[in-house]
Amino acid sequence: MSASRAQGYTPSRIVSHILSRRGIPEGEDTQRFLFPSLRHLTDPFSIPGICEACERIRRAVHGRERVFLYGDGDADGVCAAALLLRMFEQAGVNCSWYLMHRLEEYDISPATIERIADSGVSLLVTVDCGTGSLPAMEAARARGIQAVVIDHHRGAEALPEPHILVNPIVTGAPPAARYLSGTGLAFTVLRGLASLGCGCADTDTRASVDIAAIGTIGDGVPLTGDNRVIVREGLDRLGDSANPGLRMLVERLGARGSREDVVFKINPRINAPGRFGVPETALRLLIGRREEDLLTALREIEALDRKRAQTTAAALRGIAVDGIPADGIVLVEHLPASMCGILASRLAEERNAPCLVCCASGGVIQGSGRSVPGFDLYEALAHRRDLFLSFGGHSGAVGIRFDRNRWDAVADLWKQATTAARAVDRRTLPDITVRLRDITPALAAELARMEPFGPGNREPLFQADNAKVQRIVRQSAGYQVFWVSQDDALFECAIPENARTDIVPDERVSIVFRIRSSQQGGLYRIWLEVTEMWKSAPEPKAS
Template sequence: MEAAVDAARAAELAAALGLHPLAARVLAARGHADPAEAEAFLAARLADLPDPFRMKGMEAAVERIARALEGGERIACYGDYDVDGVTSTALLCGFLRAAGADVVTYTPHRLVEGYGLNGDAVRSLAAQGVRLLVTLDCGITSVDEVRVAAGLGVDTVVVDHHTVPVELPAAAAILNPHQPGCAYPSKDLAAVGVTFALAMALRRRLRERGRFGPARPEPNLKEVLDLVALGTVADVVPLVGANRILVRWGLEQLATSRRPGVRALKRVAGIADGTPVTAGQVGFRLAPRINAAGRLDDAGRGVRLLLSGDAAAAQALADELDRENQARQEIERRILEQALADAGARVAAGARGLVLARDGWHAGVVGIVASRVVERFHRPAVLVALEDGAGKGSGRSIEGFHLYDALAACSGHLARFGGHRHAAGVTVERAQVEPFRAAFEAHAAATIADEDLVPRCRIDGWVGDAEVTEDAAEGLARLGPFGAGHPEPVFALRGAAARARTVGAGGAHLKLALGRGLDAIGFGMGDRAPACGGPVDAAFTIGFDEWDGTRRLQLKLKDLRPAR
């Protein structure tokens, strides 16, 4: 599927901004054909971040937190156990401590307490003297728990980005760009992005009130953008608008971060200090290690890692998380093998949506496996880990199928659910698994068309062999960072000669010499070698392979087929 583009406008854009023609083509097709708008998109200036006070609830949130600071009230930062929640907690806690607050953190145990605010934790925090509770990456559905907090004399500020329910908690303030009537223009912030906006607004208000001075320096918010990049990329939100700006500068901060926890995390992930950090490295190397803490045990270790000021303690925590990530990978391999077999049977029976459940699956890992099942079968999938009389599960979806709405349609069979269009979590009683499966499959059958089940490789355009050059790779790199909502550009050659061989353990990967001899690698595509017996249509990204100080042009294959 090729992106539509106005060739004349793309040429004008290339001339106006000195862009490579392929880069201009991509920008124009993605809605940035106006030179001024394209220049702002490329520059991604911090000064272009929206005013945080445009967010509904910000004035009330800032006022309540400032009052707690000035009155010496104890504040609890209660964050979710994933990377977005962990980074949100570390960011706000670090800021509040720098501003002189009495602050504690709390991260619920995924397997014991589950997602979100819970009454026992609220009562425990109140007993510790907490008078203001700030929920981070959770809380938007916590009507009962916020009521419990209020009954104990604890006010709540909700900082969240998940789908807004009909009934909202009676909190002192709610920050969520999806609220009706919220004028904040970037609706797709991760929770850590909402938290950063809160920190921006708080700093401004505290500065006006004279909170900072020689004895208490004003926090430099640019230094926390490493946390914002980690949480934003890990939560797979669109890298456009404010998210693009935050991640653009956050990746720079990650490369040079003085935070001991980040430096230790990069070390165990094999990323040298001072070298550029990409969004891909965040998503596939750094984030999984932070997530491993919460998937298998105590996610509070991720918060402690990111807040640690001691290099040795941070390294010990990073080593621990690295070991847990390896254990998580082994558990994931076992569950994936079983899930693929179960999914294959359901697909053969005609299912367009998948609900898979087994005893012995790990609740902290089923979300990752659900993503793999969706990739393989191109159907929305909910995987449930059963234990005793109930199960906890995670779901992932495909384009065109709103997962949260689907779960809402099946909510009569669920004890609890939450999430958004692409990902969600559920709690379901064992006796309700089969009725839930039937309802979910029926909803999918009614809403998913035949064409939705066919995976498509979207390309930004067909190119000629001569257009694939180092200049093109450098020009396209200017469009980064890439991620959800702004993927790395994909181009395609039509009818190209292909000399193929397999590489890696068991011939897992496909190595091609395309056209004039362009070097191409297809990771995990070794089984596609038979398609290369003649000319092929090949889709790929254009970049560089860097090894041992040398750099060379390399294409990364996304798809291929015999030439048509």
């Protein structure tokens, strides 16, 4: 929708109610939410540290200094590194780089600093890591290296002089920018550099928003504020990416530019190399130029992703046999450390409760924990850092290493820290109760303006009461399909077979559902994906 049409748009009663419940009042805030644009992004220089970071990077560019970029090897870190490496390349800067992977420790080691110092590096830039690496920062200072740390994980409150910290979680930031991912922060730094006339033009920065969107989605940060703008704009550009490697990947996967395509198709492949110790393979795809190099990287990525899928499936089968303890902490003896995070994410989603998956290597245990919305896992564990050899993360995820003889103490800490989260009833309540006649193509189009859905912006749930089951049609792809009517409206519904709900023709029911729409062969169709269903109380008769 054009800007002029957006200005004349007034949300319907139903959408206004949903937005109001989510703390988005009518007026300019509604316009920004439903029609996000890059012009709505936070001023980069209002984020603590970015002004100093951009000035330091600009000085390195103009002085032709030797720069070293150190990043995390997950999708967020890979995408952040790709954005900055392309900028340095365009600016003609001699920039070496390294990505840590899931088989290593989480922090930058002082030994790494010694190696890069011997090569003549004067500026270290970290992306998606570095806040907790104080020994490395001290080593860098001692060797005359200044660091620009671009990160969103918790850790040190400040870095030793003369290092520069860009981390809204630690130093604060305007609300819209507080939960930027590592890639989102790298993108914001690029915007700052562009405004200073350094490294890249504003048009080049805008062309890279699709990479920023992939990293943002990959890290699971809330899709609100600047994150929402980045993801919405990036997904719109994904089908025609200016990045040749990303364009090749999107075409190979048949991705259509939805958040689901990024979550289930693109990001697993970008993450796969890092899980097996070679995250540079994914980075080569995003920074490469020559077609033969991109094809080689893509083939390697696909092979590693197949290995990832097989390893995950085997581990899940083993966990299913042994069972998951009620406290959600699992030790898998022969699991690669790189797979702990993906398994913890899967189990936390299935159980709707925090999960910690650990593996053992000699006398050391390494683990990854994943949380659920509304529970700050980092804060729950951080007060016992003394138990761990290394500890890092943010509210939704943590990574830990500890001596095996401390297993009982760590398990007790986990149980105590997550008891409150496990006790919460996390069933999602409907946003609004409607009549079935309220469900129209116009409403479906309005709901589409609320996309992308995800953390911090869940898809709306609706409830309808006293609907009449007309007929049961069939079972299809794990769903029971039936029709309901209310007043003069009739809709097809689908409910998962495992919902354990009896569907009885002519019975009056209440249903909780999401609205689905599709278009095929010129025909437009709306149907209801039902999540809950129960027998309705009779409607009171009008007096």
